[in-house]
Amino acid sequence: DAKTTQPTSMDCAEGRAANLPCNHSTISGNEYVYWYRQIHSQGPQYIIHGLKNNETNEMASLIITEDRKSSTLILPHATLRDTAVYYCIVRPVYSGAGSYQLTFGKGTKLSVIP
Amino acid sequence: ETGVTQTPRHLVMGMTNKKSLKCEQHLGHNAMYWYKQSAKKPLELMFVYNFKEQTENNSVPSRFSPECPNSSHLFLHLHTLQPEDSALYLCASSQDLGFSYNEQFFGPGTRLTVL
Numbered sequence: 001d002a003k004t005t006q007p008t009s010m011d012c013a014e015g016r017a018a019n020l021p022c023n024h025s026t027i028s029g030n031e032y033v034y035w036y037r038q039i040h041s042q043g044p045q046y047i048i049h050g051l052k053n054n055e056t057n058e059m060a061s062l063i064i065t066e067d068r069k070s071s072t073l074i075l076p077h078a079t080l081r082d083t084a085v086y087y088c089i090v091r092p093v094y095s096g097a098g099s100y101q102l103t104f105g106k107g108t109k110l111s112v113i114p
Numbered sequence: 115e116t117g118v119t120q121t122p123r124h125l126v127m128g129m130t131n132k133k134s135l136k137c138e139q140h141l142g143h144n145a146m147y148w149y150k151q152s153a154k155k156p157l158e159l160m161f162v163y164n165f166k167e168q169t170e171n172n173s174v175p176s177r178f179s180p181e182c183p184n185s186s187h188l189f190l191h192l193h194t195l196q197p198e199d200s201a202l203y204l205c206a207s208s209q210d211l212g213f214s215y216n217e218q219f220f221g222p223g224t225r226l227t228v229l
Contacts, residue, residue, distance in 0.1 A: 043220030
């Protein structure tokens with residue numbers, strides 16, 4: 001039972017920034033926001049995660065609102081290879097038995113258009 | 115290329131066959147996972163191993179038998195499967211289990227079809 005809501009699909013022009021929103025209004029103070037993506041017929045790929053500060057790595061940036069109830073994943077220059085389903089999930093900071101499962105919702109299908 | 119490899123990538127087997135799926139991680143991680151992904155259920159965690167010891171078995175039928183000879187290798191032995199076991203089987207690894215910020219890195223999966 002995913003605790004996040006995302007738009008079903010989005011389009012983005014190649015070379016432009018892709019901004020993928022996620023609502024997690026019931027997130028608790030001891031939960032991270034994680035983003036994964038899954039390209040067709042491949043395994044899920046970790047992108048980025050954060051607790052309350054904005055984060056950036058070589059793949060993307062993660063912007064988390066001050067109240068932590070929503071976040072945005074930013075792919076700064078989308079390419080055709082970024083076409084995938086993007087999943088936003090929340091995970092507890094302190095893991096233990098029963099918490100290892102990654103619970104994906106339906107995600108956002110991002111289509112990057114030439 | 116995530117550092118997690120799986121073989122074979124595709125497998126077709128009959129209900130009476132015995133086959134094995136192999137996973138290898140080149141990341142120096144200590145924890146490894148088997149997941150099942152199908153159209154009916156997006157991602158189901160099957161087994162978790164940490165330092166070669168099984169730490170989680172999510173009520174998986176005994177026709178699926180995992181084996182973890184060392185921290186880098188994980189197998190899933192299959193026997194007398196049912197057609198509903200057809201799915202994408204994914205292997206993942208993470209540095210450890212103790213902290214949830216240890217993101218899981220997935221292999222490409224094995225697409226299994228049971229006839």
